[in-house]
Amino acid sequence: MRKTIICVLGVASLTMAHAQTKPGGLSSEMLRDIQKEQKAEPVNRALVNAVAANSIDALTVNHQNAGALDTYFSIETPKQSITDQKSSGRCWMFSGLNVLRSNYTKERDSIQVEFSQAYLFFWDQLEKANLMLQGCVDTGHQSIDDPRVQFFFKSPIGDGGTFCGVADLVDKYGLVPAEVMPETYTSDNTSKARALISSKLREYGLQLRDMAQKDRKQSSIDKAKTRMLSQIYKMLVMTIGEPPQQFTYAFKDKNGKAVAPAKTYTPQTFCQEVVGGPVNGTFIMAMNDPRRPYYKTYEVEYDRHTYDGHNWKYVNLPMEDIEQMAIASLKDGRKLYSSYDVGKFLDRKRGYADTDNFDYASLFGTTFGMDKAQRISTFDSGSTHAMTLTAVDLDEKGKVKKWKVENSWGASWGQQGCLIMTDRWFREFMFRLVVNKKYVSEKILQAFETEPVMVMPEDPLFLPDE
Secondary structure, X not given: OHHHHHHHHHHHHHHHHHHHOXXXXXXXXXXXXXXXXXHHOOOOHHHHHHXXXXXXXXXXXXXXXXXXXXXXXXXXXXXXOOOEOOEOOOHHHHHHHHHHHHHHHOOOOOEEOOEOHHHXXXXXXXXXXXXXXXXXXXXXXXXXXXXXHHHHHHOOOOOOEOHXXXXXXXXHHOOOEOXXXXXXXXXXXXXXXXXXXXXXXXXXXXXHHHXXXXXXXXXXXXXXXXXXXXXXXHHHHHHHOOOOOOEEEXXXXXXXXXXXXXXXXXXXXXXXXXXXXXXXXXEEEEEOOOOOOOOEEEEEOOOOOOOOOOOEEEEEOOHHHHHHHHHHHHHOOOOEEEEEOOOOOEEOXXXXXXXXXXXXXXXXXXXXXXXHHHHHXXXXXXXXXXXXEEEEEEOOOOOEEEEEEEOOEOOOOOEOOEEEEEHHHHHHHEEEEEEEXXXXXXXXXXXXXXXXEEEOOOOOOOOOEO
């Protein structure tokens, strides 16, 4: 027994020695050099103990930047109730619906209204399920290892999205008030149902691929897909609720008192009353991507919410142009959909985003020197969260000092549910802005209407807002 142990240990030692000599590996010589560097610059033991017992953010707070916040804004849109997406990735939907309801109440300051996120989420999930299944049909003759096939199977259905999805879904399915179709446990906590529906869609996707590869009739494939979507519909009804086809509703003021007699609506007629017409065609999406040429339009293939809807399309602009459009909209009292890499340098307790909030470099004795383009290219930064841009503060010369957004993390978070961000943070970590065309220059409108460059959804900047 002892000889066997010695033999095994000897083989293991030989294996380790062999592995260390492989080019590119962490050799014993390299490890000695690394450790030698540590002895040359010994780490402060008190600092090591502090890091071991505390959060990094707590130790790197810049106390010179931690005073009382300046909450004055020279340009601010009317306040509205703060929403809460709970444990879901629906920030894009909450922000988009916040913009639509603020447009409606802009001239009706006494009216309080909130649109049902659960209603639109139901249709979003069913449409994404159809997009996934139809994608499996369309790519049925391609290898399962093909990147486009894997795109559908990797994430069959998800919570995330962009304002383009809001536009397509609202134009197709309309809107209902939040009290007509309220949130459920699953709409607030989406992970379990999403995992189960995703598993079922993957199973169905394989079956549809098999039918496509056997060149089954299109009518047979369509019938099979309809049957599959019926099961998905059932799962959505059980977890989110069944969308109403008709309802009775009376608009109310901020005190909850009806301001007019109740009327009977369908989701489409209610949408017509509160939105006034199609959302598509009224806006542009601008992005700030310093990796790519500005004043060019790009389109993300298969990045849409409905199979028969619009791919995610945007015009790439410098921050100066994006800021000017935002200011013009806010001056006219119109809020905007916007998205950010919200976790970077965020003081969650105060609801304050500034590049000077934390001094990570001093703690670790190094620098973090990548610029915005480099951070995007290396997946270090990208749009992660959508919020509703509501205010801007300009100095006496018209230069931006700070911005404010309505968040969807509840009214008790941050600044009464809002986030204040400095302009230097805004320029580094803001990525997307949706703005009504009336606030867009002719030069940018012409750029937006040019033939788009098609880009792939695997790009590091094209993760959905959550």
